Amino acid sequence: MKKIVIIGGCAAGPKVAAKAKRVNPKNIIELYTQENLISYSACGLPYFIEGVVKNINQLIIRTPEDFEKKGIKIFLEHKAQKILPKEKIVIINDKEVHYDELVICTGAKPIRPNIKNYEANGVYELRKIEDGIKIKEVMHKSKKAIIIGGGYIGIELLEAFVQNGLSVEVVEANATLMRNLDCEFGDMIKNYIQDEHSQWVNFHFGEIAQEFMVDEQNNFLGVKTKSGLMLEADFCVVCIGVKPNVEILEGTGIKTGAFGGITVDKYLRTSEENIWAAGDCCETQCYLTKRPVYIALGTIANKGGRVVGINASSKEKDWETFDGVLASAITKYFGLTIATTGLTLEAAEKISSRFNLHPISATVVKKDKAGYMPDSENITLKVVADKNTGKILGAQGIGLGDVNKRINAVTSAIQSKSTVEELLHIDLPYAPPYSSTIDVLITALYRLKDQMSEN
Amino acid sequence: MKKIVIIGGCAAGPKVAAKAKRVNPKNIIELYTQENLISYSACGLPYFIEGVVKNINQLIIRTPEDFEKKGIKIFLEHKAQKILPKEKIVIINDKEVHYDELVICTGAKPIRPNIKNYEANGVYELRKIEDGIKIKEVMHKSKKAIIIGGGYIGIELLEAFVQNGLSVEVVEANATLMRNLDCEFGDMIKNYIQDEHSQWVNFHFGEIAQEFMVDEQNNFLGVKTKSGLMLEADFCVVCIGVKPNVEILEGTGIKTGAFGGITVDKYLRTSEENIWAAGDCCETQCYLTKRPVYIALGTIANKGGRVVGINASSKEKDWETFDGVLASAITKYFGLTIATTGLTLEAAEKISSRFNLHPISATVVKKDKAGYMPDSENITLKVVADKNTGKILGAQGIGLGDVNKRINAVTSAIQSKSTVEELLHIDLPYAPPYSSTIDVLITALYRLKDQMSEN
Numbered sequence: 001m002k003k004i005v006i007i008g009g010c011a012a013g014p015k016v017a018a019k020a021k022r023v024n025p026k027n028i029i030e031l032y033t034q035e036n037l038i039s040y041s042a043c044g045l046p047y048f049i050e051g052v053v054k055n056i057n058q059l060i061i062r063t064p065e066d067f068e069k070k071g072i073k074i075f076l077e078h079k080a081q082k083i084l085p086k087e088k089i090v091i092i093n094d095k096e097v098h099y100d101e102l103v104i105c106t107g108a109k110p111i112r113p114n115i116k117n118y119e120a121n122g123v124y125e126l127r128k129i130e131d132g133i134k135i136k137e138v139m140h141k142s143k144k145a146i147i148i149g150g151g152y153i154g155i156e157l158l159e160a161f162v163q164n165g166l167s168v169e170v171v172e173a174n175a176t177l178m179r180n181l182d183c184e185f186g187d188m189i190k191n192y193i194q195d196e197h198s199q200w201v202n203f204h205f206g207e208i209a210q211e212f213m214v215d216e217q218n219n220f221l222g223v224k225t226k227s228g229l230m231l232e233a234d235f236c237v238v239c240i241g242v243k244p245n246v247e248i249l250e251g252t253g254i255k256t257g258a259f260g261g262i263t264v265d266k267y268l269r270t271s272e273e274n275i276w277a278a279g280d281c282c283e284t285q286c287y288l289t290k291r292p293v294y295i296a297l298g299t300i301a302n303k304g305g306r307v308v309g310i311n312a313s314s315k316e317k318d319w320e321t322f323d324g325v326l327a328s329a330i331t332k333y334f335g336l337t338i339a340t341t342g343l344t345l346e347a348a349e350k351i352s353s354r355f356n357l358h359p360i361s362a363t364v365v366k367k368d369k370a371g372y373m374p375d376s377e378n379i380t381l382k383v384v385a386d387k388n389t390g391k392i393l394g395a396q397g398i399g400l401g402d403v404n405k406r407i408n409a410v411t412s413a414i415q416s417k418s419t420v421e422e423l424l425h426i427d428l429p430y431a432p433p434y435s436s437t438i439d440v441l442i443t444a445l446y447r448l449k450d451q452m453s454e455n
Numbered sequence: 456m457k458k459i460v461i462i463g464g465c466a467a468g469p470k471v472a473a474k475a476k477r478v479n480p481k482n483i484i485e486l487y488t489q490e491n492l493i494s495y496s497a498c499g500l501p502y503f504i505e506g507v508v509k510n511i512n513q514l515i516i517r518t519p520e521d522f523e524k525k526g527i528k529i530f531l532e533h534k535a536q537k538i539l540p541k542e543k544i545v546i547i548n549d550k551e552v553h554y555d556e557l558v559i560c561t562g563a564k565p566i567r568p569n570i571k572n573y574e575a576n577g578v579y580e581l582r583k584i585e586d587g588i589k590i591k592e593v594m595h596k597s598k599k600a601i602i603i604g605g606g607y608i609g610i611e612l613l614e615a616f617v618q619n620g621l622s623v624e625v626v627e628a629n630a631t632l633m634r635n636l637d638c639e640f641g642d643m644i645k646n647y648i649q650d651e652h653s654q655w656v657n658f659h660f661g662e663i664a665q666e667f668m669v670d671e672q673n674n675f676l677g678v679k680t681k682s683g684l685m686l687e688a689d690f691c692v693v694c695i696g697v698k699p700n701v702e703i704l705e706g707t708g709i710k711t712g713a714f715g716g717i718t719v720d721k722y723l724r725t726s727e728e729n730i731w732a733a734g735d736c737c738e739t740q741c742y743l744t745k746r747p748v749y750i751a752l753g754t755i756a757n758k759g760g761r762v763v764g765i766n767a768s769s770k771e772k773d774w775e776t777f778d779g780v781l782a783s784a785i786t787k788y789f790g791l792t793i794a795t796t797g798l799t800l801e802a803a804e805k806i807s808s809r810f811n812l813h814p815i816s817a818t819v820v821k822k823d824k825a826g827y828m829p830d831s832e833n834i835t836l837k838v839v840a841d842k843n844t845g846k847i848l849g850a851q852g853i854g855l856g857d858v859n860k861r862i863n864a865v866t867s868a869i870q871s872k873s874t875v876e877e878l879l880h881i882d883l884p885y886a887p888p889y890s891s892t893i894d895v896l897i898t899a900l901y902r903l904k905d906q907m908s909e910n
Contacts, residue, residue: 011892044827044887058827152886287882299885302892306901307880318908322880330884339884372499372513404889405860412864415881416871425762425777426870427742429785429794430754431607432499434859437466437757446761453773 001026004312005090005097007080007248008105009033010040011301012279012308014062016103017072019309027313031067032078032092037129038064043298045132046153049139050160056133080106083252085272101274101312104249104262105305108242108280108296113148115238116211122220122235123212126153127242135237139164142234146170146223148209149240150177152331155189157237159333162200169231171204171223173240180329181396182344182382188398192336204229212236242296244281257283259294266321268308276312278304287324288342288393288414289355295325326394328411335400339407342394342414345384358387362447366440368401370432377401383410383444387452390419395444402434406441420448456481459767460545460552462535462703463560464488465495466756467734467763469517471558472527474764482768486522487533487547492584493519498753500587501608504594505615511588535561538707540727556729556767559704559717560760563697563735563751568603570693571666577675577690578667581608582697590692594619597689601625601678603664604695605632607786610644612692614788617655624686626659626678628695635784636851637799637837643853647791659684667691697751699736712738714749721776723763731767733759742779743797743848743869744810750780781849783866790855794862797849797869800839813842817902821895823856825887832856838865838899842907845874850899857889861896875903 004020004027006013017031031038039062047053064074075092082091083104089096110125112118124135135157139145145161147154150172161168176186193201207225213232215221222232244261255263255271261283262270270277279301283292304322311319330339343351348359361384369376379399385392395410397403413423424446428439438446459475459482461468472486486493494517502508519529530547537546538559544551565580567573579590590612594600600616602609605627616623631641648656662684668676677687699716710718710726716738717725725732734756738747759777766774785794798806803814816839824831834854840847850865852858868878879901883894893901 041825041827041887041892043885043892044825047828047887052829053827054829297885298892299890299894300882303880303897306893320879326882328882328884330886330889332886332888337889341882341884370496370499372496372508373502374507374509402859404857404884405863408860408864408883409867411881411883412867412873412878413871415878416868416873417877418867418871418873422872423867423870424775425758426866427781427783427796428754428863428866429783429796429859430498430752431785431787432496432502433787434785434792435754437496437498437753438761439754442758 001028002100002313003028003030003098004101004103005099006031006103006105007090008107008279008281009035009038009074010042010107010279011298012305013103013105014039014067015302015305016105016278016309016312017067018070019306020313021070021072023310023313025071029072030075030097031072032075032080034077034079035128036076038062038074038076040129041298042127045126046156046160048132049136049157050163056129059129080248083248083275085252085275088274099274101276103308103312104270104275104277104281105279106245106248106281109245110238111241111243113209113238113240115209117214117218118212120212120214120218120220124235124237126157126237126239138235139166142166144168144233146231146233146236148223148236148238150174151179151239151241152329153239155331155333157239158193158201162197167200169202169204169233171207171209171225171231173206173208175205178338180327180344181338181340182346185338185396185398188380189333189336189338193333196334204231242280244294246281257292259283259292261294263292266323267311267319268304268322276308278308284322285324287326289351290324293325293327295327297329300325326411326414328407330404330407336398337403338398339403340394340396341407341411343384344394344396345382348384348393359393360385360387360448360451362444362451364440364444364447366443367436368399368440369434370436373432379403379406379440381406381440381444383441383448385420385448390421390452392418392420392423406439409441420445420452424449456483457555457768458483458485458553459556459558460554461486461558461560462545463562463734463736464490464493464529465497465562465734466753467760468558468560469494469522470757470760471560471733471764471767472522473525474761475768476525476527478765478768480526484527485530485552486527487530487535489532489534490583491531493517493529493531495584496753497582500581501611501615503587504591504612505618511584514584535703538703538730540707540730543729554729556731558763558767559725559730559732559736560734561700561703561736564700565693566696566698568664568693568695570664572669572673573667575667575669575673575675579690579692581612581692581694593690594621597621599623599688601686601688601691603678603691603693605629606634606694606696607784608694610786610788612694613648613656617652622655624657624659624688626662626664626680626686628661628663630660633793635782636793636795637801640793640851640853643835644788644791644793648788651789659686697735699749701736712747714738714747716749721778722766722774723759723777731763733763739777740779742781744806745779748780748782750782752784755780781866781869783862785859785862791853792858793853794858795849795851796862796866798839799849799851800837803839803848814848815840815842815903815906817899817906819895819899819902821898822891823854823895824889825891828887834858834861834895836861836895836899838896838903840875840903845876845907847873847875847878861894864896875900875907879904
């Protein structure tokens with residue numbers, strides 16, 4: 001029997017709690033969160049704002065009562081202030097709480113760029129439930145919005161705002177959207193949005209917001225960029241990424257990495273004994289290169305929560321490992337799906353000398369179903385491999401057709417350390433409503449094989 | 456430079472021709488077919504009958520002219536009668552045709568059960584373009600149909616007939632539909648169809664058709680089964696499977712296997728020198744067990760066609776191998792998708808002692824997307840693994856949601872010889888419109904891992 005104290009209540013924390021209790025029902029589990037609710041899907045907020053998800057309560061996966069019923073104690077609006085690793089104590093709301101095992105699941109917070117008048121009324125970030133509620137309210141009263149940041153959240157908010165009839169200015173420091181993809185994919189998304197919705201959407205690439213223009217009451221009026229561009233709108237959302245929320249570490253000696261996230265080993269132990277961490281407050285490693293990466297995503301938080309839940313409550317022989325991530329991600333802009341897994345060609349080229357890689361890629365544009373099916377759609381699939389070993393390194397896909405299916409197959413192949421040769425004639429299920437006889441993924445593999453046999 | 460003679464023009468034959476010409480443009484390629492067209496999608500016929508595909512010409516992938524332009528000679532309505540392997544001659548339309556390499560792509564033909572009055576007017580099989588045209592014509596004039604056989608084609612035709620307002624009697628010798636799946640999946644399909652369309656569809660399981668009832672002009676009136684059941688209808692389609700079309704082998708010494716298909720090695724060579732085979736006339740092997748299997752599917756025919764096209768026209772050092780299939784398959788009944796890859800639990804259990812397997816399975820019912828997305832749907836996924844080694848052996852899925860994506864990921868894992876442990880925390884791309892944070896596949900892997908650690 002152990003007392004396991006969890007700090008943080010969004011995704012990883014509740015998962016740790018539930019799993020640790022299931023593994024050993026005798027465990028005393030206490031979960032502390034600063035917020036007034038737990039276990040919610042932040043990833044669903046853009047769809048709540050858009051109106052696809054009607055009621056905010058749908059995003060709350062489990063209530064404190066659900067956990068209390070299982071014998072897990074939930075403490076809402078409790079701020080963890082300081083960890084004393086030697087004493088095995090964490091100070092919460094000015095009181096000492098003893099633990100046998102401590103789990104840090106403090107999540108992430110939005111990166112706040114250096115913009116003058118950042119605190120203006122009408123400037124929003126999207127991270128918590130209340131952010132979603134506020135943005136939805138202001139959206140319904142507005143005609144024009146500015147989105148700063150053209151990553152996943154930016155594109156999901158863009159869909160929400162366009163769907164609700166707003167005009168939108170998108171300000172992005174980079175030359176295209178989605179800088180985590182090879183640049184031609186960012187351009188394809190940009191071109192699609194411009195083709196479909198040019199009357200509602202304006203992009204401003206290579207522009208860095210410098211100042212929020214405000215009236216005398218500090219109400220937001222618009223954005224001024226470094227180049228002098230002035231954009232007016234009713235409100236603005238800043239979504240240029242998130243960073244680990246790790247203030248609690250101060251004075252603990254718990255190690256963090258280059259991205260500022262908590263460093264954990266494959267069992268998700270921090271550098272201090274009996275202290276674990278999971279979710280967006282942690283760095284993880286690239287499954288392929290074993291290099292540290294920082295990926296704040298609900299799916300990784302949930303998986304990490306499971307691993308810590310098992311490990312913090314069992315003996316070492318039963319521990320589960322978490323061997324890293326593939327930086328897989330997916331989103332959509334209306335009917336257009338964009339997905340990635342593993343290394344992009346750009347990322348593979350960047351690390352090629354250090355890892356002795358010779359990255360090659362094949363890009364195929366092909367129908368997602370038999371071409372004669374009336375709902376077949378073109379998709380573009382790019383698969384990246386190492387020319388020397390044939391090892392599959394990554395894939396990116398975009399299109400109105402079924403992109404996800406092909407990316408999932410590649411994810412599985414990378415996770416299984418597979419090669420072009422091994423996968424070449426992969427027996428993917430075939431029928432006209434689902435794929436062509438030679439699936440787009442197989443065509444890409446054929447082309448990679450051709451390149452591998454060239455000198 | 457070689458003269459490559461190909462017999463058969465549906466899927467594998469044209470693929471061999473195109474690839475062999477591309478590999479070495481100096482090759483002389485001649486393709487002979489009994490039919491009056493080549494390169495068509497037989498798999499698309501149910502969708503032509505249904506009306507999803509409007510024009511039969513859409514199912515013709517390439518015309519003889521397309522091939523002639525590439526310098527490939529196409530001989531329509533030419534019947535190959537006899538192969539003389541020693542003389543390297545094939546007799547076609549009573550003339551001797553010399554070859555350097557001969558490729559047999561004679562395909563499959565429907566299995567014809569022993570039913571009295573089989574030649575009655577109004578009894579159809581579905582294999583060729585003209586079959587599809589005839590069935591569509593009679594369907595439009597009819598109110599009631601009988602389908603004999605509840606496999607893939609049977610279910611696809613059932614959708615077509617129901618969509619066109621017909622009542623349908625389905626006669627199936629087995630106790631449920633889709634006998635290539637574990638029986639609970641056949642039952643789930645059956646239950647779905649009965650729930651949705653009980654007023655149009657009647658199933659008759661365990662019934663074997665014995666006689667077609669006819670009038671004096673030999674017109675079809677109905678089906679009489681062994682048990683004495685009498686079913687009346689306007690017409691009947693028999694689709695209980697296909698068998699290899701290998702009459703041409705007579706007297707050649709070319710070896711066939713237990714399923715009657717041509718035996719080929721991993722380079723797709725037959726037992727006679729300079730004679731190759733690809734497509735539905737061949738047996739292939741199970742990728743997992745290396746046992747011979749017979750799977751007549753357009754995707755395998757196309758892959759085999761590529762392999763023979765390369766191998767018949769290049770030196771041995773450049774030969775490609777075909778290492779077998781996973782018996783992957785997919786179909787749909789309106790919105791319901793049914794898919795399989797690798798071994799079912801029943802199949803794994805059958806061979807467990809010979810292959811020293813201890814098959815276990817996990818079946819998970821879960822939403823295909825975040826549960827709060829209004830278009831999320833339940834899917835049922837069953838994953839089969841070997842308890843001793845953790846090796847993933849197969850998966851089956853059914854549901855109104857995205858089943859295919861999960862099956863493709865498992866296909867890729869099996870093809871990569873992966874294990875439950877290796878795949879456990881697979882970083883499948885996650886976003887609310889595409890999956891839950893812990894994908895249904897990962898839940899299944901978690902459950903398999905739990906079973907593996909039990910004694």
